[in-house]
Amino acid sequence: MLEMKLENLENYLRSILDGKIELTGIGEIGSLDEQGMKDFGYGKPMLINFRQDGKPVQAVLSAMKGDRYGHQFYWDRAAILMFQYETGGLMKHHVRPMGLGYVDGSGRLVPVKDVNEFFILNEKVEGKDYFLDLERIKSGQLLERDIGLTAEFALWLADLHSAKSPEKDLYHRRIRQLIGDSECIFGLIDAYPHPFEHFPEKRFIDLEKKLIEWRWKLRRYDHRLSEVHGDFHPWNVLIREDGGFSVLDRSRGQWGEPADDVSTMTCNYLLYSLYSGPRLSGDFEQLYRTLWDTYLDKTNDREILEVVAPFYVFRGLVIASPEWYPGHPLEVRQALFRFLENILEEDVFDYQNINKYLQG
Known part of the structure; x- marks a missing residue:
């Protein structure tokens, strides 16, 4: 699972949510040994406990691990998480996505918000x-x-x-x-x-x-x-x-x-x-x-x-x-x-x- 500091997680929550945010706890939820007949998992989800304007809230932070099923690279995994974030809340009875982001090289959780389309900026070369x-x-x-x-x-x-x-x-x-x-x-x-x-x-x-x-x-x-x-x-x-x-x-x-x-x-x-x-x-x-x-x-x-x-x-x-x-x-x-x-x-x-x- 992701290596993270509590202050980085708290800052991330504050960047995606309204109101006063106070992180109160984080821990693993579930394990690969508790999935019954399913032998393969994409990673351990993390249970996040925090208060939003004094009201207790729980959320689950998940990431994918690489595997040989077309998920070898972080951009493979990003595409799946983007899809889940974009469409999960559109389905009746589906859990509501709260945020999307990535972890940078220093361990900060960086939000990706209000996505419509991605772009790339390249150098201009002559020719x-x-x-x-x-x-x-x-x-x-x-x-x-x-x-x-x-x-x-x-x-x-x-x-x-x-x-x-x-x-x-x-x-x-x-x-x-x-x-x-x-x-x-x-x-x-x-x-x-x-x-x-x-x-x-x-x-x-x-x-x-x-x-x-x-x-x-x-x-x-x-x-x-x-x-x-x-x-x-x-x-x-x-x-x-x-x-x-x-x-x-x-x-x-x-x-x-x-x-x-x-x-x-x-x-x-x-x-x-x-x-x-x-x-x-x-x-x-x-x-x-x-x-x-x-x-x-x-x-x-x-x-x-x-x-x-x-x-x-x-x-x-x-x-x-x-x-x-x-x-x-x-x-x-x-x-x-x-x-x-x-x-x-x-x-x-x-x-x-x-x-x-x-x-x-």
């Missing part, structure tokens, strides 16, 4: 969106520095992915998110029009069945858990005048599968190339091969080719989506659909022969 470079290249203006920048991406990813973690549950979680999360494969599929004339229901069903098989295959690769970005695509990269770059919007946690980052950027090279024909070719093939070759030379991680396919499916569904990319010519969308189906049919991705996955 232009990387996708603008890809638009230039699409028009036939590949520069030598574009090849060098792609190699820098690969080296940066190799360095990032060199940090490993033994927490196997986090790898399983990341794969579970990949397949079933609202922002990932199943969520994207649900966001497609249904029915969708260019990808009928039967093809979605077959795709999902194949992905379940891949989920169980990837469970054997939990030794690969690495530090990742999680959303490394051209709209999340800023290119500076000096040729350097900055990245934005890290997503879905610090730890994951390196194939996620490599597939995300290279999938966009494929997309841009498809605007010139039904194959990966020309300048974008050169960028694609530069990133893959440089990354593999640096890491010697040939195992990535055994796990990358479902990550390509995720990114393929994103860039083929009629909601996110409504302006695609039909032949571009259809080529992407063929790619995300065909890539699941082989156990090892043949990155040097990617065009075979585009064939009907």
Whole structure:
């Protein structure tokens, strides 16, 4: 349970409640041994006794402990407590939430009151969106520095992915998110029009069945858990005048599968190339091969080719989506659909022969 000083708790109560507040006592209420058949608990609640304008009041202070059920990080647990605070009082017979807050590094209980929406404040960095470079290249203006920048991406990813973690549950979680999360494969599929004339229901069903098989295959690769970005695509990269770059919007946690980052950027090279024909070719093939070759030379991680396919499916569904990319010519969308189906049919991705996955 939380380590706290009585004065910190009393100050917190005064910040969220009206009237004169006087703390009179605190102690544990219940225990994990008193939950009958339930073996698992999220933490011991604390009984709080205080007076409000002289009237005795009791409250229960609760927190969650981390576990492998999607609650590993404090922001996971915060989301659940925020939900309970927001909705508990709306239900008939439910106990009334009195306050929401967090404990800071010094042990102070800090209130979170009248929440409507959260925000984040980031530094402003100089640079232009990387996708603008890809638009230039699409028009036939590949520069030598574009090849060098792609190699820098690969080296940066190799360095990032060199940090490993033994927490196997986090790898399983990341794969579970990949397949079933609202922002990932199943969520994207649900966001497609249904029915969708260019990808009928039967093809979605077959795709999902194949992905379940891949989920169980990837469970054997939990030794690969690495530090990742999680959303490394051209709209999340800023290119500076000096040729350097900055990245934005890290997503879905610090730890994951390196194939996620490599597939995300290279999938966009494929997309841009498809605007010139039904194959990966020309300048974008050169960028694609530069990133893959440089990354593999640096890491010697040939195992990535055994796990990358479902990550390509995720990114393929994103860039083929009629909601996110409504302006695609039909032949571009259809080529992407063929790619995300065909890539699941082989156990090892043949990155040097990617065009075979585009064939009907």
